[in-house]
Amino acid sequence: MSELVRSVMLDDISKEEFQNRDSELIEMLRTIWGGRFYILLTVLLCVGGTIYYVYSLQEWWTSKAVITSPSFEQNSKMYKDISMISKSLDAKYDNAISTIISKKALMNIFVEQFNSFNNKNEFINNQKGLLSFSQETLTRKEIAAWASRINVEEVKIENVKRYQLTFQATTSELSEQLLSKYINFISELTINLVNNDILTLVSMNRDVIKNQIEILNIRAEALANKAKEQTKNALYMADYARITNPLENVKSNDFPFELGTQALKAKEDILSKINDLSYYQPELKVLHAKLNWLENFKSNNELFLFDYIKNPSKPFYRDKPNRLLFILVSLIVSLIIGISIAYIVKVLKQEES
Template sequence: MTHNDNNFVRSNNNSEQIDLIDIFMQLWRGKWLIAIFIMIAVVVAGIYVSLVKEKWTSTAVITMPDAGQIAGYTNAMALIYGDGKVDNPDIQQRVITRFSGAFSALAETLKNQSAPEALTIDSAVKGQPLPLKVTYQGDSAKHAQQQLAKYIQQVDEQIADELDQDLAINIKSRLTELQDSLATQEKVAQEQKNLRIKQITQALTFAKDAGVNQPQVQQTQDVTQDTLFLLGSDALESMIKNEASRPLVFSGDYYRTRQNLLDIQRIKPDPANMHAYRYVMKPTEPLFRDSPKRSLTVLIAALLGAMVGAGAVLARNAIRNYQPKY
């Protein structure tokens, strides 16, 4: 029983071996037909790769600007609000965050236009907010590099204009605040002057009523508001004239406020000297295209052509050798 089974297995193996050899021989005899299919596939692939639009990707890496790149902005903010209220690292972080948001908005706009453009921005190092990697896909290596540099500069100029507008708003607000403070201090000083004149005038009235024409005290520092009339009417009249012509007296805060006002009025930031980023790696000129991959495309086409050609040869031989069973 076992002997018969072994013979059966060997018979099946011989049959399978003969079938494989037969298939190989059929393919060999039809090699010219297979070659024709391969040539057709390669020609079609060649036409495809010559007509399809090439894609090249330029890459740049950026990070937050150096302190000097936004010095005009930070110095102006320090003049407006004081050095102690300006944190340079915080401003640098906020500026690059604003740049990233504006760049993402531009990328989305380009993606949704009638002729979409592939512009992206993402973290260069996974899990870290900085540095940022920006890419642009163009139809040539040079075009991709130039367009990426152009869009980075475009967003940089946009942020610089926004910072300039932000400064203008802060300057206007701070100037209004300082001018209101000066006006208040001037009003208080004028009221103090009027009150002083009024007090001296009242003392003069008392001195005349009391018939005090000459000073009745030796030390003027001992004179109070109630005893001011003891200076005499002649002295009090001179004091009134002096007080009326004397300029207003201000505290040190008034002059510090005035100096701050003048400093802020001289602020003239230049957006051209403001930059919202710093290059870690400038836009590259790619050496290899993303697509089409010519060698790979031709190779795949040749393999597909060979497979189709082999199938055609086997199908042709099967049809020729077909014998209907009756």
């Protein structure tokens, strides 16, 4: 019996709570309807002000490009030119050049130069017209702000390391234009850097070969003078001993007088006509051939540092401001403020009455 009574009492309490909630909801709706003017005015002012504000904000757009390592075929001419002189290079110089011109190294050098603040600084100062700077000299703050909008990020596509290049600017067209220009600027700079490194290494190897040739020339000249002096002394000895024809079973170590005056005179004549020092040092011919290859080597400006996966393009969506988000937040906040004002006005009216 007590459980039945308790159940009836709970039903009555639930009905009463439901009625109270209904009445509170109705009262709230009445308050909102009564203060609709304040709510509408607050929404119009807040949302209108927000729309004016967000449309006065500077727009920012980001153009993107994705690059990967160049193919062997793209730089086939350069590899062919290097292979032509590789046999003329000492091992350490050949290895150093091979390291510089590897596919990964070329792209890594480009990325390092792309991310260099000094290069960004130089590029920004050269683009004052596009960036709408009126003053001649840019402040460090302005340069730093624009430099922060030029970025490179490593990305992995199908487990292959690639790089995404970005440039943020005030319009969609400008961002694409600046990114393309900056890529070309860095490419030209990097190609010059790579070529200068290669030419420096070739020049260093060339200097080494020149030093080797100089040393061998000294040795060859010494050998030539020694041979002439020995022949001269041997001729004197043979003439003094009146040896005209070669002697059999006689052999001297230093002065071959046993050849006889006729043979020694012929030898002396031949030695006086030999001007090619490689006769005394055959290695000179090899070194001269190497030097000739290295001196005729020219840098290759048609160098591919990377290959495009995605070319620079105009962005379809701006980065900021997010106008829709601003307006939605403003609408929600203005409704809360408007309803609050409606409740405050209601309370004040009740106190006055």
